[in-house]
Each structure stands twice: as C-alpha cells, then as structure tokens.
Amino acid sequence: MLKISIIIPILNEASTIDSLLDHLLSSAYKKENIQEILIADGGSTDGSQAVITAFKKSRNDRLIQLISSAKGRARQMNTAAALSRGAILYFLHADSFPPTAYDQHIIEQVQQQKLAGCFRMKFDDTHWWLRLAGWLTKFKYRACRGGDQSQFITRELFEELGRYNEAYTIYEDNDLINKLYARNEFVVIQKWLITSARKYHTNGVWKLQYHFWAIYVKKWLGASPEALYQYYKKHITG
Numbered sequence: 094m095l096k097i098s099i100i101i102p103i104l105n106e107a108s109t110i111d112s113l114l115d116h117l118l119s120s121a122y123k124k125e126n127i128q129e130i131l132i133a134d135g136g137s138t139d140g141s142q143a144v145i146t147a148f149k150k151s152r153n154d155r156l157i158q159l160i161s162s163a164k165g166r167a168r169q170m171n172t173a174a175a176l177s178r179g180a181i182l183y184f185l186h187a188d189s190f191p192p193t194a195y196d197q198h199i200i201e202q203v204q205q206q207k208l209a210g211c212f213r214m215k216f217d218d219t220h221w222w223l224r225l226a227g228w229l230t231k232f233k234y235r236a237c238r239g240g241d242q243s244q245f246i247t248r249e250l251f252e253e254l255g256r257y258n259e260a261y262t263i264y265e266d267n268d269l270i271n272k273l274y275a276r277n278e279f280v281v282i283q284k285w286l287i288t289s290a291r292k293y294h295t296n297g298v299w300k301l302q303y304h305f306w307a308i309y310v311k312k313w314l315g316a317s318p319e320a321l322y323q324y325y326k327k328h329i330t331g
Contacts, residue, residue: 095200096128097245098179102162102169103132105139106187109289111148114157116190122197124156128179133162133169167257167265174248174256182251184244184266188289189214191243198282199245208250209273210280211242218290220298233281235274240266241288250278262322264312295331304328 099117103110114130121127132145142159149157162172170184181203185191191212192198202210215227229237244266254272257265273279293301307328308321316324 094125095181095203096179097126097181097183097196097199098128098174098177098248099130099183099185100170100173100177101130101132101185101187102135102166102173103137103141103187104135104164105137105141107137107139107141107144109188110141111144113185113187113190114145114148118152118154118156120191120193120195122194126196126200127156129177130157131173131177132157132159133173134159135162135164135166135169165259165262167259167261170265171256171259174251177248180248182246182248184240184246186241186243186288188291189241189243190287192284192286195284195286198284202245202280202282203247207280209244209246209278210282211238211244212282212284212286214239214242214286214288216290216293217287218293220290220293222298222302223290223293231281231283233279235270238267238270238274238279243286244269246273258318260318262318263325264308264318264321267309267312292329292331296329301329 101113110132117130118124134142145157145159160173160176162169174182181199183199195212214230216223230242254269258268261268270279308324311321311324
C-alpha cells in the first residue's frame, strides 16, 4: 500500500499551523493513506512548537511529529525526508491548503506512474493579477510552477535527484522542479490548492511580482544561490 509522508517546513507559523493540521486530517480521503505528518521547525520564536504540541495532544494523533532542524527550507525538508517512512513525499508550505481527498489524488497519479507533480493553485485574494496567476497554474508550462503549489514526489525519485539542494536558501523548490521538467517527469493535478497571499499584502502585488520575476531571470542568467538570496533579502519582506 502506498503511503504519503507529508513534510511541512516552518519558521514562526503559530498563527496558521494548527489550521493546516486540522485541514490535513479532516480533508484526507483515508487517514490510512498518511504515513506521518512531519513538521520541520527551523527555530521558531513565536510559540509555533507549543501550538503544534497542544494540537497533537488535543487530537491524540500519532501521525503528527515535530522535529527540529537547522534553519533553511531545503535543510528542513531534507532533514524531515531522511526521517520519513512513506513511499511518497509531499512537501507543503504552512500557508497552503490542499484540496479535499488530496491524498487519494496523489496516490492515483503515482499508481499511473506519474512520479512527481503538484496541484493547481489559487490565492485567497480577489486581486485580478493573483486570480490570473492562479488560473495559469492549470497549464503544464514550466513558467507556471512554484513552491506554493506544493510538491509530491516518490521517495525513490527524490533520492535519485539528490534531494533539495541545500546551497539554496530560496528557490530550492524551483531548482528541484527544473530537474523534474528536464526529465519530463511532472504532472499538474487539476484540483485547487488554496494558498495565502500574505506576502503580496506585505510587499505589494506589483512590487513583489517584479522581484519574483527578477529572481527568475537572474537564475536563468546563471546567478549563484547566494546572489539570489541576497537579492531576496534586500528587496522582499517576510
């Protein structure tokens, strides 16, 4: 039986992590499809750990495991992946909520030999550009991909590709997606995942989109992981 290890890297997510955990448990098609939910904390200082511990205690749920990791999303996800036991890894941001029966949708794709992919995505915001950006995620084009859409991948393929490249402080998910596209190993499940537009609210829609495009172009032109991070740190808040 194929089982999924859900991996969630966090840093100061006290305001949303319990809602996500509740959603994952209540929206699964079969709880038996879930091997574990691993929350990899990179050193939160807002009480995220206490929120997770309290949620786990209230549900008495053994699926939920909180682990500590060195800071950095790639490091956190690799640390959790190394501890996981499922045949399928599902990497999910703390502010992204997958569709109902997400587990069954993922398993069905893997059973059809679609070994990696994501869901369609839409923001929890009605701004016309964000609605358009979400609509575009239904297409398989590489430019329509991003980490907020989540990422499922078989353990075997994840290991074969060398896991997440820990040289990247940002862009680590896109680096993995590039490798998958190079192998033509990617499927977009046509179900909606809802993600938060909070970073757009903090930075401004057009300002943030400009800087995201700039990072994409810089990577295409050969910028180093450190150069991408320094640009991000200088121009983007949150």
